[in-house]
Amino acid sequence: MNDEAPLPRWTHVVFFTSLFATIAMVFVVLYRDAQRPVELEQRLVAALGVVDRCEACHDAADHPGDTLGLHAVERFGCTVCHGGQGAATTADAAHLASPSWERPLFTAAEREAACGTCHEAATLAGAPALSRGRAVLAERGCVGCHEIPGIKLPEIAPDLDGLQDKVSPAWVRAWLADPGALNVDHRMPQFTMPDEEIDPIVAFLFSLEGPALTPAAEAGAPDPARGRKFVATRRCATCHRIEGRGGGFAPDLSLAGSKLSPAWMFSLLTDTHRLRPHTRMPGFRLSPEEAADIVAYAAEQWVPDTAETPWTAFSPEVKRDLTAVGRFEFIEHGCPGCHRAGDLPRAPAAMPLDDLGRRRVVDLPLADGAAMPDLPSWIATKVRVPTAFDLPGATPSLMPAYRGLSPDDALAVGIALASLKRSPLPGDYVIQSTPAQTPPAGPAGALVDRYRCLECHELGGQGGHIAGVPLDGEGSRVQRGWLLRFLQDPVTIRMDQSARMPVMGISESDADLLTDWILSSLADPRITEGEALGDATRGAAAYTARACGSCHMSRGAGTMKGPVLDGAGARLDPDYVVTLLRDGPAVVPGERHPAERLPGGEARDIATWIAGL
């Protein structure tokens, strides 16, 4: 080569150093890649767009519980319920968050929320917090302000028309300022309202005309002592808290005397549904005298109102201006979401929550220095302290505070809301809620509405849960004569239940019509008709041998955990007793009878013995 110009040293140094370094690095790359498993278990669910490689390490056969029996891994994969990055092939990438994958494996709360994305029904066995959350969303009136798919606003807030006949302005002011001071069980949340917003709202509310009140009874002097007795015999305490006992479903009546005007109370008791067409309270049949006595009893509890009433200081002009402002504030705070008032439409005022489950916590505001929560926990905090995530300098959140909401309920709400996704899930993955049953029509339907039967009783998956046993199938369980008498004078069958059917004073003709409707329309096809009779003596022996008396009371022996059986011969349809004993309690949803199934002959013997009680 050219000796006069040798190659500079750096050429060789750079070239060979780089060459060896490159070769070494290529070997490292090859070695690293060889560490990758050659075979991967991969689960492709095309319908959901899911590619899950979890089974490369986890065996679906080891899945605890029987969840996979209903949710075949072939159809759902893993990440739909568990989260994580299904396509990942390393434990860290599959389980943890990373810059490219923000959501690590679901927490327990997120897993339960995932159930709710497909299961739209209000209650879902196996997802208690989700079900509870959906119930709370309805009970607490969240749907008044937020659009939440699948949840209907129950009649929890009174109509406000005619408020001037019912309460005093001072009471409304005090209520708006702090409902908890007037009723510890208050359902209306605590709004943050200064006095200059409360006064116009009160002015607006007192401008609303309501139905005319019923004229007061003329006969006799009302007797508070009689009134107190009526309140007890009518079982008002089933729904209302009275003298510190009972209640839970309707307002506390302890302070009703100092809150409600006697004239309004009298009208409500005698003509409930004309005054309050949407109330959940049944239309009791009370005589004017009885109603007057009850009002007198309530008025006896009246506590003099010490709060000053600035209302009278307002001149008509001021009141008129205030009314316009109040109407605006009333709408601004979303009150029409729950309350009917004048001509205001019931429109949700706050942001719809139908896609909340898709929000990522990383995009949501966080308290300074707080660890990143999962979405249900974030929502729970927001629900308990609505201003927790207000940005500095921004308008404070208008959301009212739900005081008394337990942490568990708040988390349940978070789970229910985190399940909401406006997602293009394939239709056959979505388990829709049972289509709403049409309420019974015709004259019987009018009575069911009048006595508000479905506020307490469940029927066709709808209705309340206050009564222990659904009405479905009741027509096959009881005898006509007993039912007719029971409706007019409801005796207590199940001593262990705290909710007892109110004595509404159902008239004989009404009871007759309802009995016919129950027997003809609410039969249970699973209860076989015309079972042969057995032997009562053998039945008595079997009753003793089976220790039925450890729950039932009969002929003065036994306990009251279950229904009393004395008189059951006139009450129960023997065919039902046979079916219950032979086929198990599954024939009655909510029935807590032991699951043990008796042989047919023994069941017939016991039924025959009971028929003679």
Next chain:
Amino acid sequence: MRAFFQRIRDSVFRVGWPADERKALLAMRSSFLLHLHAPKVRPASLRLAATWGLGLLSLFLYGSLVLTGVYLMFYYIPHPDAAWRSMGDLEFVVPYGVVTRNLHRWGAHAMVAIVLLHLGRVYLTGGYKAPREANWVAGVGLAVLTLGLSFTGYLLPWDQLAFWAVTVGSKMVASVPVIGDAAALLLLGDQTVGEAALLRFYVLHCVVLPVALTGIVAFHLYRVRKDGGLVTSEHAPEPTEGPRLWPAWPHLIYRELALLAGMVALLLAASMLFNAPLEPLADPTRTPNPAKAPWYFLGIQELAHYSAFWGGVFIPAAAIGALIVLPYLDRRTAGLGRYWPPERRWANSVFLFFAAFFMVVTVVGTFFRGPAWALMWWPP
């Protein structure tokens, strides 16, 4: 048998191993790859400081990007439903997927940087002047194509980073007066970045721009030789001793091989140490704050923050226009081939001022701009 292989070798390599100078010259003339070089070069060309190897490194990087790019194309699906998942496949199942993507990503960033440095080197040494005007213009075109390739490639992972950087970039295009909206529509095929934009960017990135770049590179290299080689060696003083010209083999070729080997080693090391960024799947409803363009456009984005038209359109367009017309206006030939000659102090100062200005605004835009493009310290 040996003669058989000998015949095959002779048919490909006309000249055997260049053991002496005559054979070396023959090899340089007869080999396709080597004939791009002159058979003999001026010793001044061999100094590292003559070019810092920047043009050659650009070419090597381009070659490596083509190779890794083809491998990535085997696994990439240019559709919004699948593009981001392709990144996951590269990460989790494709053999050497991660390192290939890293090589491509870091190689692309390096190529943008080195192409721009190459442009600066040629400017400072007056390499744009006659007879190299046309090649300078071709070089400016190559720099623009390089930026275009990088920008179109930026969208393909279809993650948040890609989506919003390209959204910002297309907004800049749309702010051009008169033709801006039409140009943005032509680029995106839609009003927003979406399925059409992804396919267009893919075709541009993998077909249109590489073909154009390859063609212009061929012209560029051809003209380097036809215009007299390096401006830095052309105007260097003749050596007082030794030969006037040295054979390219081995003096030039070995240096180039060393550069190639060094570049490959550095790139591979970087690709093994640092993973290419990947953010969550693109979500048009989730705007990052701030949304930032790729780093090489952040200077322009920073300027556009002050004035969309003047900063985002006029200054960049004027800069490119000035670079193109420059050789036809500046016709003085004094001081060529040196980095800081007294005759070119004024010209080089202006250039360095603008380069520094762009660097400062780029650094500010990259590191010191937080949410709502507000100034912030880094780290915050």
